[in-house]
Amino acid sequence: MTTDESISVEGSVLTVRGLLRAASVGALTEALSRIARGGGVVVDLSACDGMETAAAAAVFDAIRRARNTTSVEVRGASSELLQVWEMFGLRAKALESVGRPRSLRTHFEGVGADVLTAWDVVAGLLSFSRQSLEAMGRTLRYPASLRLSLALYYMEQAGVKAVPIIGVLCWLLGTVLGYQSGYQLKTFGAEIFMPDLVGYMVTWEIGPLLAAILVAGRSSSAFAAEIGTMKVRQEVDALEVMGFDVFQFLVIPKLIALILVMPVLVLIADFFGLLGGLLIGGWYLDMPASVYMSRLHLVMLPLDFYWGMLKGLVFALIIATVGCFTGTRVRGGASEVGEATTTAVVTAVFLVIVADALISLVYVRIRPGVIM
Amino acid sequence: MSDAIPILEVRDLEGGYGSSRVLRDISFTVAPGEILVIVGRSGCGKSTLLRYMVGLSRPWAGSVLFEGSDIWSDSGRVLSSARRRWGVLFQSGALLASLTLLENVMLPLSEFRDLSPAVLRLAAFRKLDMVGLADFAASYPLEISGGMQKRAGLARALALDPDMVFFDEPSAGLDPVTSAELDQLVCSINRTLGTTMVIVTHELPSILAISDRVIMLDSSSQGIIAQGRVEQLKEHSDLRVHAFFHRLPQGQANDVA
Ligand SMILES: Nc1ncnc2c1ncn2[C@@H]1O[C@H](COP(=O)(O)OP(=O)(O)O)[C@@H](O)[C@H]1O
Ligand SMILES: [Mg+2]
Numbered sequence: 001m002t003t004d005e006s007i008s009v010e011g012s013v014l015t016v017r018g019l020l021r022a023a024s025v026g027a028l029t030e031a032l033s034r035i036a037r038g039g040g041v042v043v044d045l046s047a048c049d050g051m052e053t054a055a056a057a058a059v060f061d062a063i064r065r066a067r068n069t070t071s072v073e074v075r076g077a078s079s080e081l082l083q084v085w086e087m088f089g090l091r092a093k094a095l096e097s098v099g100r101p102r103s104l105r106t107h108f109e110g111v112g113a114d115v116l117t118a119w120d121v122v123a124g125l126l127s128f129s130r131q132s133l134e135a136m137g138r139t140l141r142y143p144a145s146l147r148l149s150l151a152l153y154y155m156e157q158a159g160v161k162a163v164p165i166i167g168v169l170c171w172l173l174g175t176v177l178g179y180q181s182g183y184q185l186k187t188f189g190a191e192i193f194m195p196d197l198v199g200y201m202v203t204w205e206i207g208p209l210l211a212a213i214l215v216a217g218r219s220s221s222a223f224a225a226e227i228g229t230m231k232v233r234q235e236v237d238a239l240e241v242m243g244f245d246v247f248q249f250l251v252i253p254k255l256i257a258l259i260l261v262m263p264v265l266v267l268i269a270d271f272f273g274l275l276g277g278l279l280i281g282g283w284y285l286d287m288p289a290s291v292y293m294s295r296l297h298l299v300m301l302p303l304d305f306y307w308g309m310l311k312g313l314v315f316a317l318i319i320a321t322v323g324c325f326t327g328t329r330v331r332g333g334a335s336e337v338g339e340a341t342t343t344a345v346v347t348a349v350f351l352v353i354v355a356d357a358l359i360s361l362v363y364v365r366i367r368p369g370v371i372m
Numbered sequence: 373m374s375d376a377i378p379i380l381e382v383r384d385l386e387g388g389y390g391s392s393r394v395l396r397d398i399s400f401t402v403a404p405g406e407i408l409v410i411v412g413r414s415g416c417g418k419s420t421l422l423r424y425m426v427g428l429s430r431p432w433a434g435s436v437l438f439e440g441s442d443i444w445s446d447s448g449r450v451l452s453s454a455r456r457r458w459g460v461l462f463q464s465g466a467l468l469a470s471l472t473l474l475e476n477v478m479l480p481l482s483e484f485r486d487l488s489p490a491v492l493r494l495a496a497f498r499k500l501d502m503v504g505l506a507d508f509a510a511s512y513p514l515e516i517s518g519g520m521q522k523r524a525g526l527a528r529a530l531a532l533d534p535d536m537v538f539f540d541e542p543s544a545g546l547d548p549v550t551s552a553e554l555d556q557l558v559c560s561i562n563r564t565l566g567t568t569m570v571i572v573t574h575e576l577p578s579i580l581a582i583s584d585r586v587i588m589l590d591s592s593s594q595g596i597i598a599q600g601r602v603e604q605l606k607e608h609s610d611l612r613v614h615a616f617f618h619r620l621p622q623g624q625a626n627d628v629a
Contacts, residue, residue, distance in 0.1 A: 022485050022495075022533070050564060052533035054485050057494035087501060088494050095493045098474045098510045333469035333514060 007031060012040060017047040022054035029062035036066035046076025056081060060088045121329075128325040132255060135247035139256070150253035151260075158219040158254075159261030163268060166211050170202070170269040173210065174276020177201055182285045191285045195277060195295035202273035203304040204363065209356055211265040212315035215258070216348035220323030223254055224344035227327025228337040236328070255320040262316035263309035270308060303367065311359050315352050322348040377440065379404040379536060379568050380425065385434035387424055394420050396594045398434070400587055404535075407562055407569040409579050411616065412589035418572040419540055421589065425570065426460050426538055427451045456484055459529030459537040466525060467513040473500060473524045474509040480531045499527040502557065504550075519546045526554070530561065536568040537561075543575050555581045576619065588613055 006017045007028050012035055016028065035041050043063065051059065066072050077085075139146050181197040227250055230236050239246055274296065281287035326344035330336045378401035388394040394417040402408050410418050424431050427443045435442045438454040467476045477496035485492065500509055503523040505516075513521055522545060529537055542558070543551035555578050561567050562582075573579060579586060579602060586605055588598045590612050598605055598613045606617045615622045 022487065026486070052565075053498045053531075054481060054487060054491065054495040054533070057491045057498065058487055060494060061488065061491045084498055087498070087506075091497060091506075092490070092494060095474065095497055095509065096490070098472055098493070331514075335469055 009035065012038065013042045013044055015044040015047065017049075019049045020051040020055045020059070022052045022058065025055040025058040029058055032059075032062045032066055032072075036070050036072070040071040040073070041066060042073045042075060044075045045078075045081070048076070048078075050078075051081065053084075056084055057088065060085050064089075064092075124329065125322070125325050128328070129321050132247055132251050132321055132324070135245065135252055136255065138245075139248065139252050145248060146256065147249065147253050151257045154219075154254050154257035155261050157222070158215060158258055159265060162211075162215055162218055162265060166214050166265055166269050167272045169214070170207060170210055170272040171276040173206055174198060174202055174273035175280045176276075177206070177273070178277035178280035179284055182280065186285070191287065192291075192295065194281060194285060194287070195292050196299045198277035199274065199296050199300050200304070202277070203270050203300065203308050204360065205356070207269035207273050208266045208308045208311040208315065209352070211262065211269040211312060212319065212352045212356075213349055215262065215265065215315075216319045216322075216352060217345055219254075219258065220319045220326075220344040220348040221341040223320065223323030224327040224330075224340045225337055227324055228330035228340045229334075231328065231330045232333060232337060251320070251324045254324060255317070258316035258320040259313060262312035262319075266308050266312035267305065270305060301368070307359075307363055307367075311356065314355055314359065318351045318355060319348045322351060377404075378402055378437075379439060380570070381437040381440075382421075382425065383435050383437065385421075385424060385431045385436065387420065387429070387431040387433075389420075393432075393594060394591075395424075395589075398595055400596065400599060402536075402568060402570060404568055405562070405566045406584040407558070407571065407582050409583035409586045410570065410572045410589065411574065411579060411586055413591070413616070414574070416589045416591040417594070418589060422538055422540055422570070422572055426458060427455070456532065457535045459532065459534040461522070461525045461529040461537070461539045461542055467521055467528070469513050472510050472512055473505060473516070473527075476513070476524060477528045477531050480528065484532060496527075496531060499530050500524065502530070503527045504553070519550060522546065523550075523554070526557075533565060534567065536570070539569065539571040539573070541572055541574065543573060543578055548577075551575065551578065552581070558582055576617070588616065 008015045008017075009031055014028070014031055014035060020028070032041065032043070043059075063072050063074065178194055178198050182191055182194045185191050185193055185197075227236070230250070236246060236250070239249060278289055278292045281292045282289060323344045326340045326347065330340050380402040382401075383399050385398040386393065386396045398421065410421065412418050423429050425436055427436070430444055435444070437443070438450065441450045443451045443454055467473070468479070471479070474493065474496050477499050478492050481487070481492045481495055482489070485495075487495075497506070497509055500506055503526050505520060505523055505527065508516055508520065508524075513524065516524070522542065526539075526542060529539075539558075543554055546554060558569060558571070559582055562569055569582075571578075571582070583602055586599065586602055587596055588605065589595065590597045592612070597610055598608050600608075602617075605613055608614060608617070612622065614620070
């Protein structure tokens with residue numbers, strides 16, 4: 001085959017023979033800049049059989065540099081090589097900016113674009129919610145259209161499998177709440193009110209909120225990833241052109257599953273939270289379980305539990321909708337699926353807490369007072 | 373030339389997925405500078421064979437030799453040095469979505485060539501220009517069509533001016549004109565740079581235009597059922613080969629032959 005290149009220098013003439021490879025082009029560019037310091041250079045390529053592309057680019061660059069200080073004459077270059085070099089000459093400038101790290105200005109432009117996107121997202125989320133509510137309405141009118149097996153699958157994934165983690169964390173938090181409030185109340189000799197505090201905090205806030213945050217973390221990301229991946233692989237498009245109601249197929253089973261499991265998860269969370277309080281009461285405040293229970297019985301209303309379950313229902317709507325919506329926004333490739341899962345969790349948790357604040361405000365106004 | 377030591381040799385290769393075998397008793401050689409085309413009906417294991425040839429998976433049995441040494445020997449050193457001299461074009465293009473086309477093509481260059489960024493950019497651009505994507509250097513893979521992604525993948529496979537290039541269905545999804553241009557490109561690269569090519573394709577016109585030698589796989593025998601020049605295979609007595617090269621449904625080939 002072709003012999004490997006050789007580069008020789010005689011006076012101001014640099015001769016290249018054979019096939020010039022990129023790996024050894026360094027010697028050539030070095031020789032070129034060395035001779036160029038002494039005056040005009042001639043590059044003789046008549047014995048050169050060809051160049052690897054990277055070598056051609058490197059030689060082009062070296063000659064261009066040398067021409068800044070002196071004259072360079074190229075002899076015997078093939079017409080093909082000259083064509084390539086001519087193209088390099090035309091494009092070199094424009095290529096400088098392709099894929100450069102973004103400058104500050106474009107970062108600012110990026111912020112502007114992000115704000116616009118944020119608005120887009122809100123509008124999109126609202127219209128998506130409306131569509132899924134409509135689909136929900138259709139499902140309620142024709143219950144046969146519900147994909148029951150899918151709904152059951154998601155109930156298991158999002159609900160049953162979340163029970164252990166929710167139980168453990170709520171039990172821990174109930175313990176901490178009991179300990180913290182007991183510690184404060186002890187100073188006033190008012191430990192007897194510890195069950196009140198734990199009971200209210202767990203059933204009003206911690207139970208529903210913790211259940212929702214965990215479900216958001218586990219399931220809204222999973223929903224987003226599932227739908228996002230299906231979009232990337234054009235499965236969603238395929239469903240659509242086959243005439244499927246995409247909402248019915250992809251959104252409703254998840255939505256229904258969460259709506260059914262969330263209130264139950266809230267009750268479970270309440271139970272373990274209160275249990276935590278009971279145990280710490282016995283250990284830290286020497287409060288017998290019977291006292292803890294009768295105190296709870298005295299101050300808590302069934303409404304406290306129902307209200308928490310209602311919260312769970314609202315959170316379920318938020319989590320499922322946000323997860324599915326974020327999934328449907330995936331347009332590009334696999335990396336966007338990853339981004340979508342993060343976005344889904346952050347957005348869902350954010351909206352859950354906002355909703356929680358609103359619902360709690362209402363509750364303190366409407367809850368009948370308790371006679372001590 | 374024909375007696376040259378093979379640049380790549382597959383010896384008694386056997387492989388598959390999980391417990392299901394896809395290939396067995398595969399042996400053939402690739403001579404330096406030749407264009408070897410691997411054909412076969414969809415699902416017969418062409419992509420799988422290619423994965424073994426480029427060292428993406430380890431065969432169940434048998435070996436793949438690059439310039440006489442087993443690519444899996446010497447704790448991966450043979451493979452990693454061989455990889456610098458190979459280019460691979462995957463079936464889907466496999467570009468990195470977060471990078472522009474120019475950056476995608478620059479990727480292998482900047483990893484394996486010690487040259488300034490400006491030079492790398494020019495070299496990468498030249499490759500994009502070769503595949504007709506000069507005007508899309510700054511585009512991202514998702515902003516161009518599937519056929520264009522494939523061409524960009526080709527540009528990346530060629531970035532290092534490799535000694536050997538593997539293609540998995542390079543012309544699938546391309547229009548006939550672009551496909552013919554691609555064939556021409558492959559031939560001209562093969563002639564001018566002496567690049568050895570291993571190409572998986574279904575396209576009869578491509579096979580006729582570019583192949584020096586053809587290997588045909590079939591799933592019924594999980595292996596090679598014929599090899600040789602296209603003219604020989606067209607006259608082959610095996611019905612499966614005949615059906616393929618004459619574009620007949622397999623049933624009909626029975627009647628003709
Ligand atoms: N990742 C995989 N896991 C299991 N089986 C696979 C996988 N990829 C391919 N196969 C099977 O191996 C066989 C050969 O596939 P492939 O090599 O992709 O065929 P071709 O490229 O010739 O169309 C097919 O039967 C396919 O079902
Ligand atoms: Mg394939």
